[in-house]
Amino acid sequence: MATLQTEAPDGAFPAVIVATPKCYLRPYDLRDAPAASAQANDAEVVRFLRDRFPHPYTLADSETFISSTLEAKPTLDFAIFATPGGEGSEAEFAGGMGLTPGRDVQSHTWELGYWVGQKFWGQGIATMAVRAFAPWAFRTFPELYRIEAEAYDMNFGSMRVLEKAGFTKDGVRRGAACKKGVVMDVHVYGLLRSEMDRLE
Numbered sequence: 001m002a003t004l005q006t007e008a009p010d011g012a013f014p015a016v017i018v019a020t021p022k023c024y025l026r027p028y029d030l031r032d033a034p035a036a037s038a039q040a041n042d043a044e045v046v047r048f049l050r051d052r053f054p055h056p057y058t059l060a061d062s063e064t065f066i067s068s069t070l071e072a073k074p075t076l077d078f079a080i081f082a083t084p085g086g087e088g089s090e091a092e093f094a095g096g097m098g099l100t101p102g103r104d105v106q107s108h109t110w111e112l113g114y115w116v117g118q119k120f121w122g123q124g125i126a127t128m129a130v131r132a133f134a135p136w137a138f139r140t141f142p143e144l145y146r147i148e149a150e151a152y153d154m155n156f157g158s159m160r161v162l163e164k165a166g167f168t169k170d171g172v173r174r175g176a177a178c179k180k181g182v183v184m185d186v187h188v189y190g191l192l193r194s195e196m197d198r199l200e
């Protein structure tokens with residue numbers, strides 16, 4: 001059962017961390033839960049994600065996840081909002097993007113994950129979101145040296161997003177993932193702090 005957190009006294013949503021002409025990112029708010037579960041509850045969205053991303057994706061799943069992001073310090077998961085009318089226009093929940101710090105000798109390497117609801121695909125939202133979010137992450141977290149992302153075999157959309165966002169394909173971990181009994185290669189992409197100028 002999700003622990004519901006109360007909204008800010010003035011009812012304001014959390015501040016935007018990065019804005020692009022097509023989308024912006026901000027920390028989640030529990031009021032995002034219905035829209036988030038509506039977009040996330042899609043077999044096509046979950047197809048190339050980790051199994052910890054549930055399917056079906058219920059409102060309770062959404063509330064539980066958002067509550068966990070509100071408790072996390074620092075906040076590392078963010079909601080993506082599409083702004084089809086351009087920056088400052090009316091926004092609609094479109095997906096999520098987050099970072100997971102590595103451990104031990106890889107604690108300076110953080111894994112980037114993201115998803116966009118199917119109705120927003122092909123509009124350049126993921127590309128713009130990654131291109132804006134990665135420099136924000138390097139600026140915000142001085143200990144971060146490498147952002148890493150993994151795309152499973154056949155996830156050509158995500159590979160393209162990463163390439164367009166300046167990431168380098170460092171290699172392929174053959175047969176490293178198994179989803180629904182299907183073994184897949186994992187394509188590993190990385191962006192180093194020193195490569196930030198590719199994005200700005």
Ligand SMILES: CC(C)(COP(=O)(O)OP(=O)(O)OC[C@H]1O[C@@H](n2cnc3c(N)ncnc32)[C@H](O)[C@@H]1OP(=O)(O)O)[C@@H](O)C(=O)NCCC(=O)NCCS
Pocket residue numbers: 044045046047048049114115116117120121122123124125126127128149150151152155156157158160161164
């Ligand atoms: C992958 C995903 C994030 C792409 O989001 P998006 O907002 O549609 O991406 P963009 O619109 O920025 O597209 C970027 C590029 O990828 C291409 N692309 C998108 N989907 C594609 C597909 N299925 N096959 C081939 N190319 C694709 C676009 O044409 C574009 O390239 P172009 O500018 O050269 O034409 C989205 O499809 C998604 O959320 N999928 C499910 C979850 C997922 O796979 N997350 C990533 C895990 S690593």
